[in-house]
Amino acid sequence: MSRLIVISNRVSPPAEVGNASVGGLAMALSAALREENGMWFGWSGEVAESSGQISIQKIGGVTVALTHLEEQDVQEYYNGYANKTLWPLFHYRTDLVAFERSFDEGYSRVNQRFADTVSPLIVEDDLIWVQDYHLIPLASKLREQGVKNRIGFFLHIPWPAMRVLMTLPKHGELVETMFDYDLVGFQTEDNMHAFTEYVINQAGGEDLGDGRLRAYGKTIQVGAYPIGIDAKEFVEASRSQTAKDYWDLMRDSQAGRKMIVGVERLDYSKGLEERFTAYDQFLRDYPQYERNVFLLQIATPSRGEVGAYQDIRGKLDTLSGHINGEHSTIDWVPLRYVNRSYRRDELAGIYRAAHVGLVTPLRDGMNLVAKEYVAAQNPADPGVLVLSEFAGAAAQMRDALIVNPFDREAVSEAIHEALSMPLKQRVARYEGLIHGIMTEDVVSWRKNFTNDLKGKPPVKKPEPLVVVSG
Ligand SMILES: O=P(O)(O)OC[C@H]1O[C@H](O[C@H]2O[C@H](CO)[C@@H](O)[C@H](O)[C@H]2O)[C@H](O)[C@@H](O)[C@@H]1O
Numbered sequence: 001m002s003r004l005i006v007i008s009n010r011v012s013p014p015a016e017v018g019n020a021s022v023g024g025l026a027m028a029l030s031a032a033l034r035e036e037n038g039m040w041f042g043w044s045g046e047v048a049e050s051s052g053q054i055s056i057q058k059i060g061g062v063t064v065a066l067t068h069l070e071e072q073d074v075q076e077y078y079n080g081y082a083n084k085t086l087w088p089l090f091h092y093r094t095d096l097v098a099f100e101r102s103f104d105e106g107y108s109r110v111n112q113r114f115a116d117t118v119s120p121l122i123v124e125d126d127l128i129w130v131q132d133y134h135l136i137p138l139a140s141k142l143r144e145q146g147v148k149n150r151i152g153f154f155l156h157i158p159w160p161a162m163r164v165l166m167t168l169p170k171h172g173e174l175v176e177t178m179f180d181y182d183l184v185g186f187q188t189e190d191n192m193h194a195f196t197e198y199v200i201n202q203a204g205g206e207d208l209g210d211g212r213l214r215a216y217g218k219t220i221q222v223g224a225y226p227i228g229i230d231a232k233e234f235v236e237a238s239r240s241q242t243a244k245d246y247w248d249l250m251r252d253s254q255a256g257r258k259m260i261v262g263v264e265r266l267d268y269s270k271g272l273e274e275r276f277t278a279y280d281q282f283l284r285d286y287p288q289y290e291r292n293v294f295l296l297q298i299a300t301p302s303r304g305e306v307g308a309y310q311d312i313r314g315k316l317d318t319l320s321g322h323i324n325g326e327h328s329t330i331d332w333v334p335l336r337y338v339n340r341s342y343r344r345d346e347l348a349g350i351y352r353a354a355h356v357g358l359v360t361p362l363r364d365g366m367n368l369v370a371k372e373y374v375a376a377q378n379p380a381d382p383g384v385l386v387l388s389e390f391a392g393a394a395a396q397m398r399d400a401l402i403v404n405p406f407d408r409e410a411v412s413e414a415i416h417e418a419l420s421m422p423l424k425q426r427v428a429r430y431e432g433l434i435h436g437i438m439t440e441d442v443v444s445w446r447k448n449f450t451n452d453l454k455g456k457p458p459v460k461k462p463e464p465l466v467v468v469s470g
């Protein structure tokens with residue numbers, strides 16, 4: 001049986017099977033790796049004097065191979081090209097993109113180092129699955145080392161429109177490296193079409209049908225594989241003692257008020273500034289909610305070494321202070337703004353206590369919080385999800401109240417609609433959503449992807465050279 005080798009920037013297998021504090025993706029990949037006798041390779045998250053060494057250990061039944069990075073690598077590859085160049089660009093924030101040649105060099109160098117370190121561990125028939133924007137050129141580097149195994153790539157973040165991508169220096173070189181994969185997966189059909197548009201119009205490629213694209217003398221398979229949560233596990237987590245304790249805590253502190261919840265990493269792509277402004281608008285538009293509602297916003301600090309993340313944190317500190325200063329009364333604070341992180345079983349209780357889940361990113365690959373919020377609800381008395389049309393999740397979750405996060409008046413109206421929605425309609429919407437969450441879960445996501453990757457011809461043969469005579 002072939003092994004599965006997952007390669008990602010971060011490696012996070014749970015130390016114990018069924019640990020409710022660990023993310024669905026980590027659980028799903030770990031389950032796949034246990035079943036397929038695989039290995040998870042990536043950055044340890046540690047900085048070292050020198051890199052290139054590998055430490056192999058078993059964590060929760062999963063073989064994990066970790067490598068350290070040097071300080072310069074972290075600055076140029078992770079903070080630099082990944083999080084100052086690609087992340088803002090792929091989330092349509094061209095105003096925040098910083099491009100420096102040293103970032104590009106660091107990105108290439110770390111991808112090369114990943115390839116050098118992992119390739120001696122790869123044996124014939126291993127299936128290789130590369131995750132996310134940190135490692136786009138990895139397949140090219142592995143092919144240069146003679147790796148002929150099937151290699152798949154999944155992009156967790158959006159793929160941008162052609163003209164947006166073209167603002168990236170050397171965009172063609174980056175896209176060309178994607179043709180060294182056998183299968184390239186996106187979160188949505190929209191993302192896949194944006195990629196196809198680039199390939200046809202910029203790379204002079206061809207759409208061969210059935211998801212096959214040909215360019216740069218190579219043919220790859222592309223597809224949309226929307227990621228889900230570990231739905232069964234999350235529903236169980238929402239019934240755990242911890243979740244019940246958090247539900248109790250929240251209900252006590254609600255004191256009969258309606259609760260709106262937002263949960264995310266503190267990232268400008270999540271639209272928190274626009275959300276706070278829309279909430280401020282809502283408090284002005286609907287004065288009947290004075291002292292009767294509050295927004296709990298959990299915003300976990302993220303990528304704090306990057307300037308744009310420091311800036312958004314400062315803006316939110318000011319804005320939250322402004323909203324509370326403006327609207328609070330001596331016995332009511334309308335916005336609870338929390339810069340901490342919570343375990344997923346704790347979150348499950350918090351989600352369940354909230355009458356509205358407010359998920360309004362300006363762009364998001366998928367957004368798992370939207371799915372977790374619904375999975376945590378009480379089926380007999382569920383809350384309502386308000387969801388941005390620019391989250392990948394919106395393509396599947398049509399029974400949410402879909403909003404344009406840039407339109408603060410529309411978001412204000414949607415909050416009111418959600419808070420005043422009759423039980424029958426809430427249940428109908430919940431039932432429409434939970435069905436999709438249970439069936440299109442993280443297990444089906446990884447099975448669909450790995451099955452399609454296995455379905456390719458066993459060995460990648462070089463494409464015949466087409467000579468155009470002139
Ligand atoms: O590793 P970090 O820099 O701390 O960032 C955390 C992760 O953020 C991103 O998540 C994305 O993947 C989710 C699952 O597919 C998706 O729902 C979400 O929309 C994306 O933003 C990133 O892509 C991961 O690589 C990071 O580890």
Ligand SMILES: O=c1ccn([C@@H]2O[C@H](COP(=O)(O)OP(=O)(O)O)[C@@H](O)[C@H]2O)c(=O)[nH]1
Pocket residue numbers: 023024263264265298300340341342343344347366367368369370372
């Ligand atoms: O305090 C927190 C905040 C978030 N999350 C988890 O982080 C993930 C966020 O995933 P999402 O796809 O929504 O966005 P990303 O941060 O990956 O861009 C979800 O599983 C959340 O449950 C968490 O465990 N604790």
